[in-house]
Amino acid sequence: MSKTASRARTVQLLEFELGSETYAVDIAHVAEIVDVNDLTVVPNAPRHVEGVMDLRGKTTTIVDPKSVFGIDNDGARQRIVVFDQDHTIGGKAVGWIVDEVEQVVEVDREDVEPSPVDDDAVHGVIKREGEFVIWVRPTVLDA
Template sequence: MSEAAARSRTVQLLEFELGTETYCVDIAHVAEIVDVNDLTVIPNSARHVEGVMDLRGKTTTIVDPKVVFGIAGDGNRKRIIVFDQERTTDGKSIGWIVDEVDQVVEVDEDDVESSPVDEDEAVRGVIKRDGDFVIWVRPTVVDA
């Protein structure tokens, strides 16, 4: 197999923590990672919307994926993953508030098992590593 063919079968994923579990998203969806700053709460917003913050002049909606995915626990909520506006619904500036960002890993697509939940648009797949599982989620299913 050529080097180019081998490269085309891998994907880079950003791993992050929500509660006690590790999740990941395709790094191609990520614009930047920032520390949590002051959020402005928006009255009567959806339960999963934490608020908004100003990121370099852009109003960015901050979403709590724990609420969307039904994950228990408050956690540290130390980092915000900001998604590329070109890859979000309606080109909105959206970020997820997460407990911690761990690392970027390169994964062979053959090592990704399909979602164990039929018709689950949120879960792209499951990666087994070191006796644990990393859940690969699609950021496009969480909207503000």
């Protein structure tokens, strides 16, 4: 099998922590990862919008995926995963505040089980070493 065919069967995922669980997004959707800085609260914003921050001259909306996914809000909230604007709703500058970024892993698409819930946010589930990693789609959260 050629390297190209092998790559087509695999996908690189960025793993991150939300509470006590591990989640992942396709690395192709990620523009950069930054430390949490001062956020400006936006009055009357949806409850999942933490605020906005200036990131290299762009006003970037920071979303808390925990509030959208119903995850307990314990955790360090140390990093922001900023998404490529080509992969966000309306091409907006959006980042997710996460507890910690773990690693980039290469996953065989055959090892991804379909989502157990009828929800566009969950792409699938990866079972690894007795634990589960939830592969989510960042495009479902509108800022």
